[in-house]
Amino acid sequence: MTSTSTTRTVAFFGATGGVANAILVHTLLSGHRAVALARTPSKLRDQLTSQGLDAATIDGNLTIVPGNALDVASVKKTLLASSPSADGGDDFPTHIVTGLGGTPSLTFDWCHPGHIATLDNPTICETAAKTLVTALREIHAERSLRTSQKPLLVFVSTTGISRGVEDVPFAMRFFYHQALAIPHVDKRKMEDVYRSEMEKGEGEGVFRNVVGIRPTLLSGSVDYKDAKGLEGLKVGTESKPALGFNVKRADVGHWVYENVISPNGTGKWEGEMVSLTS
Template sequence: MSTKSNPTTIAFFGATGGCANATLVHSLLAGYKVSALARTPSKLTSQLLEQGLSQETLDRQLTVIQGDATNVEDVKRTLLSNGKLVSIIVTGLGGKPVLQYSFRQPVTLDNPEICASSTDSILKALKEVSAEYSATTAHKPLLVYVSTTGISNGPEDVPFGFRFLYHIILAVPHEDKRKMESMLRLHMENPNESERLLRGVIGVRASLLSGGVDYKSGKGWKTLKVGTEEKPAVGYTIARADVGQWIFEELVKKDPGEWAGKVATLTS
């Protein structure tokens, strides 16, 4: 796929994490133009080079913006590709787990509100730049976010053996994901379409993530069990590489209309 025949542009947040990183790699290999926000750009470029991408590909297709996802100005620079609003936003942000002396909440995050705070920044940034673009739905970006099972309002999507881990030990990290999802849902429920800054939002709730930053380390996206919030796919673990490839194949590479406004649950 060449960039000439494919005008889609993508902005990434949390691209040094395994899921979003894998989506980023597949997007670059397919010829997409990409922007990515990173606190340490050299870390991201090193990850990509180590996975076999060429410096020529990075120079031609990737723009890395140094900054913070909670800073509106940094987010705005990431959302604008050559002066135009990107077509798709992929956010895989999440904090680093931190152990604490607490029986009820033994695991917290280095930034317990990173998902909610960055989502707020993305919406604020979109609002500031939206006046420069057509207000029609066709010109608004699609947002895809990576979340987690265990926070569903529907049927239980976590196997019995993992429920204590998810609902008790990981309560703090999961609350941040829940807030992020709530913010996006409320935004898209605004009855005034002109005030909605996104053409659609798609959530990806993955079971317990395994593996690191290596887009080749998964079993393959076609091997995954896929469900919805209403009929979740229930399982124990999933490779980050597989989550990222599924996002690319199903939500970036082709028209994701069947997933518009929905939440996908993924597991191995």
């Protein structure tokens, strides 16, 4: 089910990351409203101004809430921070975008010598997912939201953790699964939290629907203009994944905006785990 409104209100978690940041920029430049939870609001604002967004666009369309995405109270405050709608009612987010992830570092384990990448917080994605679901359940209990009022969730995940067909090219498969095994455990558990909500019966889950985004290895900076263009992007699903080696963060963010957030989107990708590569 797609939202019938032409104006979106999008809640962002992890908006200082490259993919979610690009989605946020396109959302703001298209005139939609956004609210973002950020541990350091000045960092997010600086990122936006460095990409050419003016103060009028930022101040007029974006609310930045200081806080932590692992804290239920902060997440609830973000979800309820939208400006009043034109008719004077509450303007609950039509969409939620989460692009949270830990800070990677190198490690070595004699028992698992191939597991060379770890995270500063190895459970951040799973914990944030559970926190978001808990916050929404509390809000739903307080407000009794209809299914049509529930938000569409877009979460940024990764290739290499598919429940279905292998989505990593053969040439890099062994290294990819070994080197990224620790971060992938967290991403898989995050997906399980969100997909379990999607798989519940009609009206039982906290989301209207879910779209999982699985990019290949991400490249490029936190700048929506650091892109190759959507015409070179390959798109797949869990049952028929797109295989490739890398993709620009800005291209992933642009694709998500145009195909999932934008009122021009058809709803085609709702309920899918979408693989993206160049």
